[in-house]
Amino acid sequence: MALNKYDEAVRLMASGYKERFAEFVAADERVEELLMDLAAVFVTEECPIVSEDSQLDLAAELIMSVTVTSVS
Numbered sequence: 001m002a003l004n005k006y007d008e009a010v011r012l013m014a015s016g017y018k019e020r021f022a023e024f025v026a027a028d029e030r031v032e033e034l035l036m037d038l039a040a041v042f043v044t045e046e047c048p049i050v051s052e053d054s055q056l057d058l059a060a061e062l063i064m065s066v067t068v069t070s071v072s
Contacts, residue, residue: 008039018070018071019070020072021070022068022069025068026067026068026069031068032063035058035063035066036059036063037056039059039060039062039063040055040056042059042062043055043058043059043062
């Protein structure tokens, strides 16, 4: 399916800004807070760990394995 000129222009612009956007997102402290919240929910739902300290440690380790980057 062929893109119209508007959609093509938007895709080209997004392609030009994707690296800067990834840097902007990665530098925002709210992303880390959101990732920690999501990791805590994930660990609570998926991992049978009883200790709250262990849950937080696992959540923190999971966050360190995630990188914000642009997709080629």
